[in-house]
Each structure stands twice: as structure tokens, then as C-alpha cells.
Amino acid sequence: xxDRPDQSTSAKDCMQDTxxxxxxxxxxxxxxxNTVLAYVQALESAPAPSDETLRTRICV
Amino acid sequence: MVNGLDVRVYAxxxxxxxxxxxxFSASDAAKHTQAKYLAGYLDDISAATMVVEYDYVDADxxxxxxxxxxxxxxxxxxxxxxxxxFRHHFDAAHFERVILGRGEPGDTExxxxxxxxxxxxxxxxxxxxxxxxxxxxxxxxxxxxYKALAPYRxxxxxxxxxxxxxxxxxxxxxxxxxxxxxxxxxxxxxxxLFGTRAPRPPxxxxxxxxxxxxxxxLPSTGLRFEQMMSxxxxxxxxxxxxxxxxxxxxRPFASLIYAYCRAGLPVILVADIEDIGGHAITIAxxxxxxxxxxxxxELPATTPELLPLRGRRIDExxxxxxxxxxxxxxxxxxxxxxxxxxDDVAWHTRFKTKQWAxxxxxxxxxxxxxxIVPIYHKVRxxxxxxxxxxxxxxSILASxxxxxxxxxxxxxxxxxxxxxxxxxxxNLAVHERRAFGLMTTSQPHFIWRMTFSTxxxxxxxxxxxxxxxxxxxxxxxxxWFDADAADVTKRLIxxxxxxxxxxxxxxxxLLREIAQRESAVIGTSTESIP
Numbered sequence: 001x002x003d004r005p006d007q008s009t010s011a012k013d014c015m016q017d018t019x020x021x022x023x024x025x026x027x028x029x030x031x032x033x034n035t036v037l038a039y040v041q042a043l044e045s046a047p048a049p050s051d052e053t054l055r056t057r058i059c060v
Numbered sequence: 061m062v063n064g065l066d067v068r069v070y071a072x073x074x075x076x077x078x079x080x081x082x083x084f085s086a087s088d089a090a091k092h093t094q095a096k097y098l099a100g101y102l103d104d105i106s107a108a109t110m111v112v113e114y115d116y117v118d119a120d121x122x123x124x125x126x127x128x129x130x131x132x133x134x135x136x137x138x139x140x141x142x143x144x145x146f147r148h149h150f151d152a153a154h155f156e157r158v159i160l161g162r163g164e165p166g167d168t169e170x171x172x173x174x175x176x177x178x179x180x181x182x183x184x185x186x187x188x189x190x191x192x193x194x195x196x197x198x199x200x201x202x203x204x205x206y207k208a209l210a211p212y213r214x215x216x217x218x219x220x221x222x223x224x225x226x227x228x229x230x231x232x233x234x235x236x237x238x239x240x241x242x243x244x245x246x247x248x249x250x251x252x253l254f255g256t257r258a259p260r261p262p263x264x265x266x267x268x269x270x271x272x273x274x275x276x277x278l279p280s281t282g283l284r285f286e287q288m289m290s291x292x293x294x295x296x297x298x299x300x301x302x303x304x305x306x307x308x309x310x311r312p313f314a315s316l317i318y319a320y321c322r323a324g325l326p327v328i329l330v331a332d333i334e335d336i337g338g339h340a341i342t343i344a345x346x347x348x349x350x351x352x353x354x355x356x357x358e359l360p361a362t363t364p365e366l367l368p369l370r371g372r373r374i375d376e377x378x379x380x381x382x383x384x385x386x387x388x389x390x391x392x393x394x395x396x397x398x399x400x401x402x403d404d405v406a407w408h409t410r411f412k413t414k415q416w417a418x419x420x421x422x423x424x425x426x427x428x429x430x431x432i433v434p435i436y437h438k439v440r441x442x443x444x445x446x447x448x449x450x451x452x453x454x455s456i457l458a459s460x461x462x463x464x465x466x467x468x469x470x471x472x473x474x475x476x477x478x479x480x481x482x483x484x485x486x487n488l489a490v491h492e493r494r495a496f497g498l499m500t501t502s503q504p505h506f507i508w509r510m511t512f513s514t515x516x517x518x519x520x521x522x523x524x525x526x527x528x529x530x531x532x533x534x535x536x537x538x539x540w541f542d543a544d545a546a547d548v549t550k551r552l553i554x555x556x557x558x559x560x561x562x563x564x565x566x567x568x569x570l571l572r573e574i575a576q577r578e579s580a581v582i583g584t585s586t587e588s589i590p
Contacts, residue, residue: 040452
């Protein structure tokens, strides 16, 4: 099974133009860390179904 | 009727006649919601011939009969009729020749090919539609996906037939109300997937009401949510429950349902029907478009963290609604954001279905209370956990994709079994040594698969051990499909600024997998690629 050919030279050039400063991109992404981690924390600690849900009567 | 064979040209009035009994007339059937739904459905799937099988002993109805009806003073019959539907035309004389093996060569195969399934007719005064397994609609160029199907094997006068479907029946409000029937449908498929129990409706109602008792068990007029969970536990499965909204975040409900349904798991949706009450239906499939059905601005402003998930391309689900019929359309309803209270974070998870209408004909809204996934106990990693790992790596991959001028990205996240995954590996765009390694290395039985793509190509795929748990590090493999994105990701991680976001094990795994990909492509690696 052959591997995918690498992306075209133009795509690479474009990438190098856009991401001229990976350090600043990384800094920008790192600045979002707390927001993402707060969301991850919320996901990991999702509460069990509420009492209201558990007592819901399904009778239609 | 010819020589005891009842073969009819299919038409709605013939169906209504076949559904009738001494307590339920054909004109009653013509007004019966489920009968009308079946008539329309059979028209849509091009039923041409109906065979009526008399004195059929249906195991599900027999359980109902033994549990309740036999002890009524009124003498209910214990035999049913079973209606079989075929796509091609034939008459009783032809059918007799096929039964006796005196037909033309290929007649039996033709019968098998055109089989559309069956419906059991119960000899009851109202709830006549018993166990029913019908062929699905055509897939409409891949848009309609019916995933929670199982093989239903039938012997009709010695002829073996089969249909891929999911069992449906209407509630009799004696042995089973909607909650029991929704569970019964779901357990038909989990039996096929996991070999777990598939109890009949009276046993489900009994399991549900064994310890949580709020009223008499039979006649059953409904269950509470917690009783539904008890019934699922009694079938050797775990009830994985997701409410659409928690105190901290909104769940991407369509993507969540897709994530399990894609694996063939039926999802039981418990919803509040506007001005009516709680209802349970079993989702068996979804309609997936090639373009988005939800735009960014339609997402609730209160949940900026939501990832671009595949559920945005789904516009409706296909569900067994016992008050309507099999595979009924459950349309995702998104009201005008401008006219919606932005604090009402649950608005985007509502559904509409034409089966539940106001007197003026407009559809009522179904507001989900929760989704219950009856899941094998070894699948421990929840969808929420998986979403967390995607969130950690999303911004990095999005930056890498943006660097390659690809702004429109999507996460495809779903559960898969290792055998199915290994079958898919053959078509995966990875080096053949990598593919060989993936196919020959032992994997967890259940895997969460997360693929990050741009509009025109996949970027990377992450495999998570679904038998793991939330506090562990479950990612065990990453497949890179895009060399540029892999390179940018590597350079971003190597800045050392993203370890807190990713966690050290994840960052290490990403770098290792990128290095292995590079060495495999260059052909300098001497070590095996797992």
C-alpha cells in the first residue's frame, strides 16, 4: 500500500509564509491552555443525571 | 385464498384488512396511527405482494399472552398472523410452486432478493402491530445511514428469508408502554453486537419495576427514567446517560448520538413532547450530508469551546417511535437564533417529528431529557472524555491546517470495534508498513476513533482505548495522513510551550508517531512500527 504523496511544494511555501514565527503561534496556543483545560475539566467531571431526570416519568 | 395460501397484491386496504380481527375492524385499522404509518412506509419501500401467514406462534406475543392475557376472562387468542412483504409481484399459484420446489430455476432466490420483511399481527383489541422487521429506505447516495440493524431470519413455509432491520412493535399499555418498547428495540441490536440478553417486553417491565416501585407493574402505563436504567442493567449492559446540558457545559447532542450510532449502537432518546409528556424512542440511524447543516453563528454563544464535529452535517435521525412506526424521521430543529433567548443553551438540541402534531397540523417540539446508550460494560471511556482529548489537540491541529490554507475543519469521533477498524485499515492512507503494524498488533476490543480533517483531506487520526478510564492516558496510536500538518505540529510541540495543554504523555506520543511516520516514508527505520 503506497503512502500518500507529500503535499505540493506550493502548500509548503504557503505554510512557511503563514507560519513564519512558530514560536508566536505556540505562545498564542499556550495562552488558551486555561480555557481549554477548564472545558476538559468540566467534561471529565460531568455530573451524574440529575434527580429530576431520574424521576422523569415516560408514559406517552 | 388458494390451497390455503393467502397471497395478495399489496395495497393499504389489504394491509388494513389483514390487520383486523374480531375485536378490531379494517376500518379501525384505517384510522390506526401505526397502521397508517406502516401503509405509507410499505408504499415507500415499494411493497408489491403481501403473504398472510395464519396461526403463527410469535414468541414475543406468547410471552405477553402467558404473562397477562391468558388470565383475562375474555378469551384472547394465542395465535397471531404474520404478514410478509415482497418487492416483486407473484400470485398464490406461483408461490405454491416455489414452496414445492417446482418453480423455475432462480425463483427462490428471486423471492429472497425481494423480501422486505414482516409484521406480526396480534389478536388484540387495539395494539395489533406486534414484532415488525422491515427493510430500510434506500441510502440516497450514502446520506441515509441505518447502523443499528440486525439480521432477522424467517422461515416461511420452509423457505428461508432474511431482512436486515431493527425490531419494532407498538405498545399495548398492558405489558409494555413506550419506555419498555424502546428498550426492547435497543436490546435486539445489543444482543446481536455483544451477545447480551434480549428479554421480551414483559420481562423488561418486570426487571424495571423489581426494586423501584411507584405503582403496580401491570398493566403498565409507563416507567420512570431510573426504572429504564434498571431494566438495561438487568440485560447485562450499562446505561450510559447523557443529558443535553449540564451545569457546566452543553453537549453536542447530534454528534454524541452519531458517535454511538455509527458503531451500530441504538441510542434511546428520552424526550419531553410539547404539551404531552415524557416519551422514549430508539434511534437507529442518521442522515449525513456532505455539507454543514449548522453554521458557526447558530451555535450557542455560551459554548465557544464546541469543536467542529461531524454532527453539524446531520439534519435528522431515524428512530423507532412506537406511537408512529419504524425508522420514523426525527428532524433536528434549530429555531431562528435571533428570536431565541441566548441564555437558553438547550435550544439547539430540539427535534420535530410530524408524528407528533398539534390539531392544526404543526409539529410539536421534542425537547431531549437525556440519551441512554445501552453499552457493553467494558466500554468505560465516555464520549465526554474523548471530547476532552480532542479539545486538547484541536487548536494545534487547526493551526497546522490553517498553515496549509485549510480553514474548514471537522472532527469525526465515533466508537468502533477492533475488527471493524482493522478492516478499515486496508483503505487508510498510511505507509504499508504502518498499515501492516496496525492490522497485526493486538488492540483493545473497543476503540474511540477521532479523525481530524479539512474539507478536502484527512490530517490525522487518533485511536483511544475505550476500555480505559477518564483519569488514564487512553490514546494509544496516532496516524498522520498529512506530512505538512505533522511537521508543523512537531515544531509547535518542540517549542515546549504546549505540554500543559497536551499533557506530557500525549506530547511524547505525538512526537514519536510523527518521527515513526517520517522514518517509514524515508525508509530508514529498522524498528517495527506498531
